[in-house]
Amino acid sequence: MKRNWSQESYIKSYKFAAQAHQGQKMPGSEIPYIMHLSFVSMEVIAALSVEKETDGNLAIQCALLHDSIEDTHTTYEQIKAEFGEAVAKGVLALTKDKNLDKHLQMEDSLQRIKQQPKEIWMVKLADRISNLQAPPHYWNLEKITRYREEGIQIYEALKDASDFLASRLASKIQDYKLFIDQV
Known part of the structure; x- marks a missing residue:
């Protein structure tokens, strides 16, 4: 069966991301941050098995690197040199602009993502799918509700990028309501 991605590309990106995020933990846990990137890339890989006309x-690569600029000392230029301009632009679009007020960051990021190929949209869908797990114990009702609304x-x-991921996200959003009802 022919795939639309290569294991070498995955491994190269995974190693780079593991190095960049070394020592970081998933918020509210002792789980290494690389696990989040693995979950996001797994969601993308599952979608790619259905959506064959995708790069x-x-x-x-963008799934594994999507938090590199935002959460590490990695620069756009480093990603561009290592993975090319398309990947660097995708990762930059997925990076929140911390110069903006927090309440404006998501809308700004979504606008920049929508200027990118659908593959970048897919990464953002996969990112939120993987993040809609049980919220950290220290989140209050307002934070949980706001996260679901986001x-x-x-x-x-971004739902038009991938029927597969849109369906998964819709299901996760519905399930996440349980956490609101429990508070």
Whole structure:
């Protein structure tokens, strides 16, 4: 069976991301941050098995690298030199602009993502799918509700990129309501 992505591309990106995020933990846990990137890339790989007309290498590389600029000392220039301009632009679009007020960052990011190929949209869908797990114990009702609403915002903006991922995100958003009801 022919795939639209390569294992070599995955491994190269995974190693780079593991190095960049070394020592970081997933918020509210002792789980290494690389696990989040693995979950996001797994969601993208699952979608690629259904959506064959997609640049799988672009999607997977951006899935593994999507937090590199935002959460590490990695620069756009480093990603461009190592993975090319398309990947660097995708990762930059997926990076929140911390110069903006927090309440404006998601809308700005979504606008920049929408200027990128659909593969970048897929990464954002996969990112929120993987993040809609049980919220950290220290989140209050307002934070949990706002996070779910952001999920809906992402879904509405990017659902056309992937029927598979849009369906997964819609299901996760619905399930996440349980956490609101429990508070």
